[in-house]
Amino acid sequence: MSDANLTATTRSADLDGKTRDRRAFDRSFGQQWLRKLALPIALVALLAGFALADDRILTSYNLLNIAQQTSYLALFAMAQMVVILTRGFDLSLGPTVSMVSVGAALAMAGMGGGEAGGLVVVTAALAAGLALAVACGLFNGVVVALLGVSPLVATLGSMNIAIGVATTISDGRPVQGVPSAFSQVFYTGSLLGLPIAIVIALVVGVALAFVLSRTVFGRSLYIIGTNPQAAAVAGIPVKRLLVYAYLLCSALAALGALMMTARTGSGEPNLGGTLSLQSIAAAVVGGTSLAGGRGGVATAVLGALFITILSNGMNLTRIDGYVQMIVLGAIVILGVVLDRLRLSAR
């Protein structure tokens, strides 16, 4: 082969390489959009299906109702998603919610309930709730990151502890006397015509999306979830950030707990009962990967929206309770199967 020949082949190969990359890029770009839009499309289809079956589904009142219900679950799913990104999960999220609810209600009752000023009451609730959440998050984080216990066992442990604390400090009864100032801030109030719960969820969602995609902390979480060893070698303080992730999770759960407490109007020792699994389900159905490193605010919110629409639709179309359980199970499986197909049909 002559020199000229050789360079010619090189160049053509190179050119070819470039166009090939270009095409590959275009295609994966298209796929990304498909991937991002698939769940929203499914959601719209679901909503449309229910709307055909029952005309009360698409009333503005019910849509607002759906949005409001979603905001709670979305908040918890986002909290869960933060730790799932790091290959963990938080089974203690539900009991943390109960604990915070009771703790905050007790703090408010301790401040004299409605008699004290609104600001004082809300501050007391926030302080008590946050303190409990920090304790729980710190426990999880330290046990997972520093002691090296698997997140499952660590949070199973703290789940039990939180249940114990919640029932002990409340004596097993709802704590009453949540003042209206508190409900005003976390439930009955509204901003620009939107119920406050939706506003809070939106604000938290936007802030969290910013943190995850734009900050060193968020970036690091993804890297830790993708390859913790590589993260450590690259000098990322893995242990410290893991602790922060669990703290953030618990803090978001606490915020949700306060909102739920305002919604119930009392501190409830059983408030978080099945929220742990529900929040994990929502995050995962939305596309957060339990293997770590994949997911975001969108996946958590979409998952929450999906589950809420499903159960709202089934309630309004009068599907029996047990049948609902079966349908929900089937849809969860179907959801991931579709996700799978979407990924492999490239």
Add this chain to the structure above:
Amino acid sequence: MNSTATLSSGNRTASSGDALDLVLRIGLLPILMAIVIVGTSLMSPYFLGWMNIVNILRMASFLAIIACGQALVIIAGGFDLSVGAVVALASVVTAKAMAAAASAIGGPDIVAIVIGIGAGLGSGLAVGLFNGICVSRLKVSGFVVTLGTMSATAGIGLLLTNGIPVYGMPKAFVQAIGRSQFLGFPLAIYIALAVILVMVFVQRRTLFGRYVYAIGGNLDAAVVSGVSIRPHLVGTYVVSGGLAALVGILLTALVGSGQASLGGDAMMLQSIAAAVIGGVSLRGGIGRVEIVAVAALFLTILGNALNLLHIDSRIQPIFLGLIMVLAVALDEFSRRRTSRV
């Protein structure tokens, strides 16, 4: 090459590390358990009473059987959240089938009993099969699939009964399986022992056991080594479903009625806890059922001890949580100290 060179330093660390590892793996949990046992027996005279020991063993048997199946699934890299729901479903199906058979046939009880047990086990195996097929064929994560089947299975159990206990099983069933004893021990304990022994054999000595380790340890390696993945993955879920159903049947015999409230989330979480405390790695590929059984015993003793020590039932979960974390943390700590990074 000369044969003396094969004994390099690496060899020695590898083999002695193996032995140490073994001691630690089997050693730490029993030590902790011994502490609990000695401590409790000093403080409560009833703890080491014969009846209490039998009770502990019976309760531990149920958990151990489920945890064995759960461990197998986790070793293969999966997760089975549906076991609690399967316990409930199997209980209901067993009771319904047995009652129906008893009233339809009217013949000897044994026929109805066999039909009932068969139906119960069948329901568990069917759920397991469904889980397995979804996981292996659709390549969906076990966590999500079994989260779905957990909800659906619980729904079916409730749909069948509306939550009302199912009666009408032959008395012989309750007497023979639920309450009979051999050599002072209830039947459940023997069944659990048999299950554990068989599972140990399966894990150590059979192709299936070996392939389960391989699939969980490195799926790609298993594929290129020519291991057929699907049947073995399905197998783990089927075994898990079957064992959960077995527990459902045993519990049904014990309480004397089919109940959709048996099992549940608590049982599922406990089985996972027992597996993990027993050294099964959630990343797959690692774990031995005999240690898992010990962990199941440990958890049961712990709960029993807290009751016998008159600890307020509201505070009990706090202790339980702390000790659980402590057990695994200690284990992790010693493992990390002895093994290099």
Add this chain to the structure above:
Amino acid sequence: ADAKSSASWWPFPVFDASSGTPEEAEYEPLDKAEKAHDICVLFPHMKDSFWVAVAYGIVTQAKAENVNMNLYEAGGYENLPKQISQFDDCMASGADAIVVGAISGAGLSQKFAEAKEKNIPVVGVTNPLPKDALPAANYVDFVAMGGVTAKGLLDQIGEEEANVVTFPGPAGSGWAEDFNKGFKDTVAGHDNVKILDEKFGDSGVAVQLKLIQDALQTYPEMNVIWGTAPTAEAAIGAVQLAGRPDMKIISSYENQAMLDALNNGQILAFATQYPVAEGAMAIDQAVRLIEGKDVMKLAQPKADVITDETAKDLNMDLVLAPADWSPEYSVTAQ
């Protein structure tokens, strides 16, 4: 199976506690509603024959008064958020009234306030609620009911020694704590009754079984088991295994298993609050509220202790649904 007519149920003796102090009264429902109202019903769950009995009352009465009824269950006492969402869905679906068996009365208080604002009448059924939370409700006083079971025990044992371990139910449920309190308060003055321990725990048979077995070991002197219906169910087997035929078992509420066990002589007694009647009254109260008619604000069924002697004179129709009845989740008016 089609519901039987409810005619034989009425008049049903209750305490009218609308004014705060319970007064003897008789409850008599309307014959028919003025039109086919939509009534939304919320249950904590439908996982035992107790709630099936309430549902039976609701379905029967809804048919009797010819109204539309939709029933949603939340799947268990751990699902307060779900019940709240269902409450929202009820309001969103344009219900004329909501009947609720509350997971937590306090936990729904915000929702009650909202419904009031929207002029949707809400009726509480079976589960206790904070005072004056709703325009109408019917439920027994759980503390009183716990007390009734204690009286039943005291009547039976006379001067005998009773060493009791209580198994009130799940900690944090509220009702379990109330039951327990009523029981404890009532036996407090009696020196021959001693409460050895209180064991809270989930009201499933498996959980209760474990608690009982542990208690049998911890307290060999225990001779009375007082607790929920699943407790009693579990206790029957455990006691037999432990060789303690002398054990007295009392259940704080009723279900099918309790009735069978009583007939077999396996338990000493169980309490009933007539759940079928409660369900039926709730529907009637809801209709009256919608139509602006006079309504008993708080009806309290007279809880009874049922022993094998009293069982004979009992209108079982008001205690449990017929064995062949399976729950209907919706009723459409003719």
Add this chain to the structure above:
Amino acid sequence: MTSADITRTTTPNTAEPLLVLSGVTKRFPGVLALDGVDLDVKAGELHVLFGENGAGKSTLINVIAGTFPPTSGSFRFGGEEMSELTPHEARAIGISPVFQEFSLVPSLTVEENLFLGREKSAAGVLDAGGMRKRARELIGELGFDLYPKARVDSLDRAHQQMAEIAKALLGNVKLLILDEPTASLTERETGRLFELIAKLKTDGVGIIYVSHRMREIRALADRVTVLRDGRHIKTLDAATVTDGELVELMTGRKIDVLFPTIAHDPGETAIEVHDLSTADGLVKGVDFVARAGEITGIAGLVGCGKSELVRAIYGIAPIASGSVALRGKLLDRLDPRTSLRRGVAYFPANRGVEGLALSRPIRENVSMAALDLSRYQRGGVIRRAAERALIGPIMETLKLRPPNIERAVGDLSGGNRQKVMLGRAMARDLDIFLFDEPSVGIDVGAKVEVYEFIKRLVEQGAAVVVVSSELPEVLALSNRLYVMHHGRIAALLEGAAKTEQNVLSSFFEEESREKAA
């Protein structure tokens, strides 16, 4: 070697070669990895596949081994058309692959791995004794220093490689496929492997061999097929082709010298290690010095602790005793974060495990170790435009291909992955560089680029430490060369003393000294 059952082959008498591929094409999402490749391998022949990283060599091997089917094209083995071949069937008919990415299960023992997929069993019950015996025999025959009951995850890469090779040779082999088998073997094991290959060839086994090392190709090959961009460029007779020609065919350009001439200019002491022992006992009482402006090499046999030493300096391997001083300052704590702050970079040998977050974009992988700098963030918020503007040019100078820094690292070939690692060193100001096996698994062209990179670093006055199992590499690059043996420094070779002969003899001296003690 005594046993006959490693090579229970019958030489086929058919005129057709053992393996014939015609027009094999393999398309991955977005990548055409193989483009109409023709290839044949005769029985008793060693056929080298040669090509740059990402040329498609491993893909071709995977097709032959039945890992995945080709998108189009046909494939004949032993005179028969193969279609829908599974890995299991491939092994059964005598195609035995040794993969580049190991096909070992980390939680199983060496012995269990050897038999994976082909266990001796009766009715589903394993014949443990029989397998153990066979495993011992095989390892003995191969002369590998491998303990059959060791768990694979307790082995280092080299021993895993041995286990992988042993696995391929168990059973009836007609076509042996070796994908860079020597990438992490040292001289001794490599020697053993070559003897073995010669034996297999005389037994009529066909061998496909992938390597980036010219020396090996020279020593072993009968024919060489050059692949480029998934296409078959040319098949040549090894006896007549020169290195230069091969490299030219592969890269499309001329490469004269593999190792650059580096002007060492030793300055102040950068790293001074005194009496260092690691917690795991792999390094025992080591004294070590590295100076600015020169390359300090570390050579040694497999498992001698050379990697562990640099890992300890960087702060990944915990230290039991001893001290580390940087630029004359004694350090009180060692961890990656502070090491980076002090200007120390470490490039792990196992890029997949310790180096890269594969599903994240190249950009993030490059900036990963520098996110604490104000160049990349302000108050914890990443300056994305600045990041892109900084990383883009870095990867351009390193000639990243394809040059898109938003792609996931997992999509890149081995050489380009190493470039991402190197890019990390340029993303912040560093002056001490610790390389562990810098050229493992990368092609000749990429190697030259890596060496050039190292050269540039040294000539700018940085202190560079290179740990390598490839003797020619450390000999050529380093100014001073430490030789390690069993966790201790066996020798320090400088200037004229720095020869292959001396390195090897210091192993043996140390060995006999240890025996004497």
